[in-house]
Amino acid sequence: MLILLSDAFDRSLPGILSKYGEVTEDKGRLPEAEIVLIRSKTKVTKEYIDSATKLQLVIRGGVGLDNVDVAYAKKKGIVVYNTAEASSIAVAELAFALMLALPNLLCKADRSMKEGQWLKKELKRTELMGKTLGILGVGRIGTELAIRAKAFGMKVIGYDPFVKESDYVVMKPTMKAVLNAADYVSMHMPLTDDTRGIINKTTLAEFKDGVYLINTGRGKCIIEGDLVEALKSGKLAGYGNDVWYSDPPENSPLIDAPNCILTPHIGASTNENLLRIGTVVDRLIGEYIGK
Ligand code: NAD
16 A cells, blocks of 8 residues: 655654555655545646546645546545634634734734834734624635634624534624625635636625625635735725735735735644644544445
8 A cells, every 4th residue: 555645744644554554755655556545736637537547545734625636536436525623713713813914913013113113103903892893704714713713702704605503703694794794704615617707807896895805714715816805905904815826925915915915825723723733634534444
């Protein structure tokens, strides 16, 4: 049994998985590998699958499976798993960190100090307490964010076509109802045909003025050009973004846009989460081999 670690995992993982067979990080050995472990970088396309002639099992350490051609893998008899439950806290904490950093002007304040300025009078922060957070996609991560927002005294509303009730979120019947009422909006839906480009010129017009938007979901759920216009006009007060059209982004207009805090797709990258992902991967391989 050859297990190929095609993306970055915790350093302990090769040792843990060695009980199942040989573990390699040499991508050139893909044609020999029975099991391939990926995160978001490796794209398991039709061509990738065709060149992996012995492949039986793909495990995506993380949530989204949009970098795997699941239908083609299934057709070829390849089993595809993810480690969906492992990353929720890591991503929710990053979304919350962005939600705190934006209205507290942390990056601007830090930069100004390092540039020798003293903007004590100019930098006016705003508080989360009493504000309304709108969550788009009330699944695992959205729910973890809601729990944290409530602890900060925020009202939490949300939209999810497949979730009608939540212990932590007042569910609204439409996305428009959320956008009309929220002071902060955080995106936690998967990338699907329905969500691709869902935040665009038309839906941005449904936001209140001066809203902070956070996206730790998927980059392609927004139209970047429309978002930059909303930042420039002040329709949006700020944007916190972890996810991109490609990793790393190529020619993204967000890089030069005002009032943005940008991170390089690190939502799942906490030390604790990489360990949790490793534990789930170990269990999934154990169960698969035990079949
Ligand atoms: P989840 O499946 O538990 O929740 C996603 C929710 O989105 C579901 O409840 C689903 O019903 C809902 N949804 C689907 N279509 C929708 C729509 N049109 N409008 C509103 N909601 C819709 O998944 P999760 O674990 O909470 O992860 C959510 C997403 O976060 C993933 O799909 C992935 O894209 C992203 N993610 C990002 C990182 C990162 O590193 N930044 C890490 C993990 C996951």
